[in-house]
Amino acid sequence: MMALKQKTVIGVIGSAEPSAVGLEIAAEVGRLLAEAGAVLVTGGLGGVMAAASKGCAEAGGLVLGILPGDNPDAANPHVDIVIPTGMGHGRNVLVAQTAQALIAVEGGLGTLSEVAIGLKTGRAVFLLESRLQVEGAILVGTAQQAVTAALEALKEGFDG
Amino acid sequence: MMALKQKTVIGVIGSAEPSAVGLEIAAEVGRLLAEAGAVLVTGGLGGVMAAASKGCAEAGGLVLGILPGDNPDAANPHVDIVIPTGMGHGRNVLVAQTAQALIAVEGGLGTLSEVAIGLKTGRAVFLLESRLQVEGAILVGTAQQAVTAALEALKEGFDG
Amino acid sequence: MMALKQKTVIGVIGSAEPSAVGLEIAAEVGRLLAEAGAVLVTGGLGGVMAAASKGCAEAGGLVLGILPGDNPDAANPHVDIVIPTGMGHGRNVLVAQTAQALIAVEGGLGTLSEVAIGLKTGRAVFLLESRLQVEGAILVGTAQQAVTAALEALKEGFDG
Amino acid sequence: MMALKQKTVIGVIGSAEPSAVGLEIAAEVGRLLAEAGAVLVTGGLGGVMAAASKGCAEAGGLVLGILPGDNPDAANPHVDIVIPTGMGHGRNVLVAQTAQALIAVEGGLGTLSEVAIGLKTGRAVFLLESRLQVEGAILVGTAQQAVTAALEALKEGFDG
Numbered sequence: 001m002m003a004l005k006q007k008t009v010i011g012v013i014g015s016a017e018p019s020a021v022g023l024e025i026a027a028e029v030g031r032l033l034a035e036a037g038a039v040l041v042t043g044g045l046g047g048v049m050a051a052a053s054k055g056c057a058e059a060g061g062l063v064l065g066i067l068p069g070d071n072p073d074a075a076n077p078h079v080d081i082v083i084p085t086g087m088g089h090g091r092n093v094l095v096a097q098t099a100q101a102l103i104a105v106e107g108g109l110g111t112l113s114e115v116a117i118g119l120k121t122g123r124a125v126f127l128l129e130s131r132l133q134v135e136g137a138i139l140v141g142t143a144q145q146a147v148t149a150a151l152e153a154l155k156e157g158f159d160g
Numbered sequence: 161m162m163a164l165k166q167k168t169v170i171g172v173i174g175s176a177e178p179s180a181v182g183l184e185i186a187a188e189v190g191r192l193l194a195e196a197g198a199v200l201v202t203g204g205l206g207g208v209m210a211a212a213s214k215g216c217a218e219a220g221g222l223v224l225g226i227l228p229g230d231n232p233d234a235a236n237p238h239v240d241i242v243i244p245t246g247m248g249h250g251r252n253v254l255v256a257q258t259a260q261a262l263i264a265v266e267g268g269l270g271t272l273s274e275v276a277i278g279l280k281t282g283r284a285v286f287l288l289e290s291r292l293q294v295e296g297a298i299l300v301g302t303a304q305q306a307v308t309a310a311l312e313a314l315k316e317g318f319d320g
Numbered sequence: 321m322m323a324l325k326q327k328t329v330i331g332v333i334g335s336a337e338p339s340a341v342g343l344e345i346a347a348e349v350g351r352l353l354a355e356a357g358a359v360l361v362t363g364g365l366g367g368v369m370a371a372a373s374k375g376c377a378e379a380g381g382l383v384l385g386i387l388p389g390d391n392p393d394a395a396n397p398h399v400d401i402v403i404p405t406g407m408g409h410g411r412n413v414l415v416a417q418t419a420q421a422l423i424a425v426e427g428g429l430g431t432l433s434e435v436a437i438g439l440k441t442g443r444a445v446f447l448l449e450s451r452l453q454v455e456g457a458i459l460v461g462t463a464q465q466a467v468t469a470a471l472e473a474l475k476e477g478f479d480g
Numbered sequence: 481m482m483a484l485k486q487k488t489v490i491g492v493i494g495s496a497e498p499s500a501v502g503l504e505i506a507a508e509v510g511r512l513l514a515e516a517g518a519v520l521v522t523g524g525l526g527g528v529m530a531a532a533s534k535g536c537a538e539a540g541g542l543v544l545g546i547l548p549g550d551n552p553d554a555a556n557p558h559v560d561i562v563i564p565t566g567m568g569h570g571r572n573v574l575v576a577q578t579a580q581a582l583i584a585v586e587g588g589l590g591t592l593s594e595v596a597i598g599l600k601t602g603r604a605v606f607l608l609e610s611r612l613q614v615e616g617a618i619l620v621g622t623a624q625q626a627v628t629a630a631l632e633a634l635k636e637g638f639d640g
Contacts, residue, residue, distance in 0.1 A: 005217075006232065007240050039241060057165075064241065070257060070281065070568055072166065080167050081199060081224065083243070083258045086568030087250075088550055089413045089437050094254070097230060097409070098243045112454065113436035117409050120429035121230065133453045134432065230408055246408030248390055249573045249597050257569070272614065273596035277569050280589035293613045294592065325537075326552065327560050359561060377485075384561065390577060390601065392486065400487050401519060401544065403563070403578045410567075414574075417550060418563045441550065 008038040011099025013114045014048030014107040022106040027055035028143035034061025041098045044075045048105045053078035066095050101150040124153035168198040171259025173274045174208030174267040182266040187215035188303035194221025201258045204235045208265045213238035261310040284313035328358040331419025333434045334368030334427040342426040347375035348463035354381025361418045364395045368425045373398035421470040444473035488518040491579025493594045494528030494587040502586040507535035508623035514541025521578045524555045528585045533558035581630040604633035
């Protein structure tokens with residue numbers, strides 16, 4: 001069981017070069033997470049990561065960015081707390097495990113690695129606008145559905 | 161240069177089994193960091209880590225805990241945001257690099273590895289009640305001196 | 321370009337609990353890699369990893385095992401050189417990047433994370449008996465085809 | 481207890497820019513390890529790492545290089561098996577844990593982090609020409625003493 005004080009942390013993962021639709025959806029996911037009082041964690045860079053961070057930050061939410069490199073300045077400007085891992089793709093493992101549930105927007109191979117680790121470690125994973133086909137990941141149609149489902153999944157008892 | 165929005169994050173590192181004096185000092189460091197508006201990052205477990213976290217949390221500060229294991233429940237009860245790395249001693253590297261400056265209270269070999277990585281990556285490192293002898297780390301006498309010096313060091317231009 | 325002295329290292333990844341067919345194929349892949357003079361790298365544990373290691377070792381090949389835990393004794397008995405990372409799923413990144421090409425035999429989510437990182441970092445990835453659907457990974461029918469294709473891919477110029 | 485098949489792996493760590501004396505000693509350590517049938521692991525780059533690798537390789541030994549970056553071409557030319565971690569300073573943890581005992585030649589903060597992790601995880605650590613002061617690390621005077629002591633330490637029962 002999660003200790004009471006720990007904040008709910010939801011990960012948004014996805015392409016650094018998404019479509020315009022992907023950007024819009026990511027921003028909405030970020031906004032809805034902030035409104036629900038959740039902390040957002042992303043890989044800290046551009047595209048879906050930046051859009052979700054912007055949406056979250058503008059709605060008053062707290063944004064974590066877990067970077068692959070060791071330079072904090074590489075983070076997008078909406079990140080509150082930067083974790084400059086210097087661990088390359090090892091950072092994907094950290095994003096997946098810091099999140100209590102994951103929402104992917106579009107996304108390619110890096111996203112796929114995070115989806116796989118997320119599911120492997122018992123986290124609920126939701127896919128928006130995704131071409132990824134991974135058994136156990138749940139396709140959803142809207143940002144609202146993704147956020148509602150992610151928060152619902154935590155209530156049902158994820159415990160790491 | 162650090163982007164304006166990024167919060168100041170200071171690391172407190174040290175033994176999981178400190179002396180009573182060490183516990184008291186760690187708690188005071190945590191409290192002073194909160195009062196200065198800094199985020200606290202620790203390794204998330206007991207001893208110095210828990211004491212600093214408690215001090216910070218009780219003064220209204222935000223506390224990050226970067227755990228060696230993958231179970232978020234292993235975090236001490238004062239952690240707001242848990243990063244369950246599952247990376248064992250690799251987590252020490254993450255604590256050192258998430259902090260923009262480091263304050264060690266007592267501490268043994270694990271702490272020493274964090275001091276070394278901190279200094280190696282250009283971070284200012286301050287030692288309280290420490291037997292560690294590391295060129296570049298700065299011995300200070302009180303919690304207040306450590307916090308003041310750590311925040312001062314950031315102004316002088318740490319940029320990752 | 322790869323320096324001349326560096327040995328060819330091929331990764332075999334897959335389930336810790338494969339089918340009998342999977343075990344047989346993994347062993348044959350290991351044997352063929354040894355006969356081709358390649359070093360085998362796996363995640364060092366059981367199932368496909370142990371079968372490939374056994375096949376390789378019995379044919380005189382060198383076997384690396386990159387463990388998720390920090391206890392070298394957890395390695396299967398066919399590993400020559402153990403890397404006890406203690407990095408949990410971070411070890412999957414290390415397996416994928418130590419291999420110059422990857423051959424997956426069956427496999428689930430852990431394997432999927434390695435396939436994703438392998439492709440993401442420009443490595444050729446071949447799938448045997450796999451239900452995984454990943455754009456860029458190449459389905460092959462036999463152990464011999466997988467090994468031939470993996471070695472062929474390196475000649476065409478993988479350079480990390 | 482170590483399984484019988486696993487090779488003895490000894491780590492040589494130290495500065496990328498050692499003195500001429502340091503280079504000579506590192507080369508001798510590498511040679512003596514090869515003559516004793518041990519595998520050498522280093523951080524794969526220049527200075528002490530390259531000198532030890534050269535000494536080992538020229539005496540017919542096997543050389544592992546665990547790189548901080550993800551480009552295998554960054555390895556010194558004496559490395560047989562490259563592990564391009566892409567994990568930055570996280571690689572120091574991997575060098576320390578892949579070695580069953582560690583020999584440091586000169587060395588600064590990076591070396592210190594490896595010494596600390598090595599001791600923390602129960603490995604014997606020997607220092608040659610070192611200014612490092614770490615409780616538990618053993619100062620020795622010659623390459624021969626270091627290699628003999630390292631191999632002796634393993635017999636006495638390191639088990640990870």
